[in-house]
Amino acid sequence: MEPSDVAIEFQVDDTPQPDLQLAAAQSEQRFRAALPQLFAEQMRVVELSFFEEKAHAEIAETLGYSARYREIQASPGDDQASQTAE
Secondary structure (H helix, E strand, C coil), X not given: CCHHHHHHHCCCCCCCCHHHHHHXXXXXXXXXXXXXXXXXXXXXXXXXHHHCCCCHHHHXXXXXXXXXXXXXXXXXXXXXXXXXHC
């Protein structure tokens, strides 16, 4: 086997797979269909997070949440009681 044959053997096929494309399209369709069922603020958070790819801290700042709320969101589970208190 020649070196060029080895390179061909281990080439990665980056072509999108049709079944994965279909699954992704179906998931996005279900996701978008569920959006109207959310409250306006929840929908805005989803839009910022998934469609605009904003970080949690950026979303909190955009929506005017307190610094403490942003800290809690950055480390979920550390202080769940304080999150509901704000």
